[in-house]
Amino acid sequence: MLAVKLIKPFEVRVDDIPSAQAELDEALIKMKAAGICGSDIAAYRGANPLLSYPRVIGHEIAGEVLECPQNDRGIKPGDKVIIEPYLYCGRCYPCSIGRTNCCENLKVRGVHVDGGMSELVAHPVELIHKIEGIGSWEEMVMIEPLSIALHGLRRAKVGEGEHVLIFGGGQIGQLAVQAAKAMGAKPILVEPLENRRRLALNLGAELVIKPEEVSKLDLKPPVAIEASGTPQALLSAISAVSNAARISMIGWVKGKIPIETASLIKKEIELLGSRNSAGEFGLAMEMIADGRVNVRPLITEIVNICEAPDILKRISEDPNEFIKVIVKG
Ligand SMILES: [Zn+2]
Ligand SMILES: [Zn+2]
Structure with a gap:
């Protein structure tokens, strides 16, 4: 074969x-x-x-x-x-x-x-x-990549009405935008490429911004999803989220990221690794079948x-x- x-x-x-x-x-x-x-x-x-x-x-x-x-x-x-x-x-x-x-x-x-x-x-x-x-x-x-995005959102316990800051407008980020929306949350995509920001907006993102605009956000999201695989995105997520926030890391960053751990303590941030998926294939299938995720x-x-x-x-x-x-x- x-x-x-x-x-x-x-x-x-x-x-x-x-x-x-x-x-x-x-x-x-x-x-x-x-x-x-x-x-x-x-x-x-x-x-x-x-x-x-x-x-x-x-x-x-x-x-x-x-x-x-x-x-x-x-x-x-x-x-x-x-x-x-x-x-x-x-x-x-x-x-x-x-x-x-x-x-x-x-x-x-x-x-x-x-x-x-x-x-x-x-x-x-x-x-x-x-x-x-x-x-x-x-x-x-x-279904498989959507299950990865769903796992990241579930790890971070995304709640209805919550803003979710999603870094990276590749396939996982675009799927996370739609899945977050389907869960009743308000996704904000952070992405340098204009065509990917436009796509996310068409697919239901509440707001799309460039990486350099994260520090100017006038709200503090309680959830962030790192799906860009860049060190800067994680650092940016840590400073942008609210106190008591959850951050799911899906993108694999090669090498080390210098994190000021005091801000994790001060803000009591939950930093969560998110790898593969477990038990999310069924929901992913339903979301594609019923059109909640396009x-x-x-x-x-x-x-x-x-x-x-x-x-x-x-x-x-x-x-x-x-x-x-x-x-x-
Ligand atoms: Zn894969
Ligand atoms: Zn085992």
């Missing part, structure tokens, strides 16, 4: 590899659409410390079930499904309290083990969700599997030109 494989940093190609085989507890899925994520670009650049090479990438995978074992999840051949790519151990402390997204022994498909940007993928049936009510494969793929305007380009290496290079060279690219199976 054809698979998109990172050989080493800055070297990616489509390889013909042995077809995926399902284990006893796994379903075999024909990949129909695979999303390219910021973490895939980081992996291409050799900047994802969790990933080892060579690696078939792809953790945002929607497809059709070809074979599957008997299961109590109602999944059968022919179903349209999305995979939940976070393979957890079920034995460690975070797993024991339901926070399987940050399992001590976590293996993410496409990062620690081979991913699904290939013609076929085998995945535990327990971690597969049947999709209903969403029209196209490319929209179905967006993912179509976020899809910049759709390519076929043989074009994937070329588009990965293009996104890496010019990330501002792309929000979401989908590889069709």
Whole structure:
């Protein structure tokens, strides 16, 4: 089968590899659409410390079930499904309290083990969700990134009517804007690119501002979501939020950020890491299916599997030109 494989940093190609085989507890899925994520670009650049090479990438995978074992999840051949790519151990402390997204022994498909940007993928049936009510494969793929945005918002316990300061107008930021709105909150997007600010405004942001305008805000949001992956955004969030605020950090910042911890104490800020998602796929699916979240305007380009290496290079060279690219199976 054809698979998109990172050989080493800055070297990616489509390889013909042995077809995926399902284990006893796994379903075999024909990949129909695979999303390219910021973490895939980081992996291409050799900047994802969790990933080892060579690696078939792809953790945002929607497809059709070809074979599957008997299961109590109602999944059968022919179903349209999305995979939940976070393979957890079920034995460690975070797993024991339901926070399987940050399992001590976590293996993410496409990062620690081979991913699904290939013609076929085998995945535990327990971690597969049947999709209903969403029209196209490319929209179905967006369930995974939306679950990431929802997890960040839930970590920060976003409440109705609260202003949420969202840093970064990439896919996660744009999804967080819409999800926050759907939760009854008032999203404010902080983003340097004009076209991304305009997009967020069209998608329901209460206000959109440039990074340098954060210090001039005449309100103090009780919640901030960091989805830009820049050190400055976190520092800016800490000074902009109200006392007793919550800040979710979704973007992976490489290196260290010098934080004046006294301001965290003085303001009693909760600084929360937010990784992957746990239990958010169902809500993400509903929000896309009923139109509360519109993912179509976020899809910049759709390519076929043989074009994937070329588009990965293009996104890496010019990330501002792309929000979401989908590889069709
Ligand atoms: Zn991702
Ligand atoms: Zn675990």
